[in-house]
Amino acid sequence: MTATYTFDVFSSLDGFGAHTGDWGGYWGKQGPELLERRLALYAGELRMVLGATTYRAHAEMLAASAEGDEARDAWVTRMRELPATVVSSTLREPLDWPDATVASGDAVEIVARLKEESDVPLRSHGSLSLNRALLAAGLVDRVQVTVFPVITGRTGVDPVFGGAADFDLELLETRTLDGNTQELTYRPTLHP
Numbered sequence: 113m114t115a116t117y118t119f120d121v122f123s124s125l126d127g128f129g130a131h132t133g134d135w136g137g138y139w140g141k142q143g144p145e146l147l148e149r150r151l152a153l154y155a156g157e158l159r160m161v162l163g164a165t166t167y168r169a170h171a172e173m174l175a176a177s178a179e180g181d182e183a184r185d186a187w188v189t190r191m192r193e194l195p196a197t198v199v200s201s202t203l204r205e206p207l208d209w210p211d212a213t214v215a216s217g218d219a220v221e222i223v224a225r226l227k228e229e230s231d232v233p234l235r236s237h238g239s240l241s242l243n244r245a246l247l248a249a250g251l252v253d254r255v256q257v258t259v260f261p262v263i264t265g266r267t268g269v270d271p272v273f274g275g276a277a278d279f280d281l282e283l284l285e286t287r288t289l290d291g292n293t294q295e296l297t298y299r300p301t302l303h304p
Contacts, residue, residue: 128268
């Protein structure tokens with residue numbers, strides 16, 4: 113029995129994972145339902161899988177934040193408390209993450225091994241290039257996209273699926289949070 117792997121990502125409606133504008137975190141659209149849902153998603157036993165770029169971004173964001181900043185929302189704090197595997201050929205332990213280990217080598221081989229060995233579900237937040245490679249290798253069981261009600265045509269960066277292979281998606285679950293943010297969970301299948 114292999115562990116389930118979920119690629120969890122935030123996106124603007126036009127498919128960007130981040131922005132250079134003055135929107136703020138969550139594009140300024142977070143509400144209590146979103147924050148409660150995020151905490152619930154991370155409440156159980158999980159192992160995080162992060163790429164080096166995402167790990168660095170989280171570590172820098174947390175280091176630069178103060179108590180009460182959205183970078184320290186309850187779900188982010190919980191995510192950081194979970195055991196994590198950081199796939200990287202450049203990072204070395206110890207990491208500024210309480211229970212993180214570095215796995216160096218081929219990401220597909222590392223995650224395939226984790227799926228076989230893990231007793232708990234695997235989850236990755238962000239880590240776009242890592243997850244595009246894992247999608248192409250058929251290792252992603254669920255794609256969970258939280259779509260914020262914004263179009264970032266001028267300020268959008270990090271196209272979530274830019275350069276990805278083609279996939280058919282089976283919709284497994286949908287939620288509306290705070291009346292305007294959509295959480296969509298799909299099962300991906302590589303399109304022939």
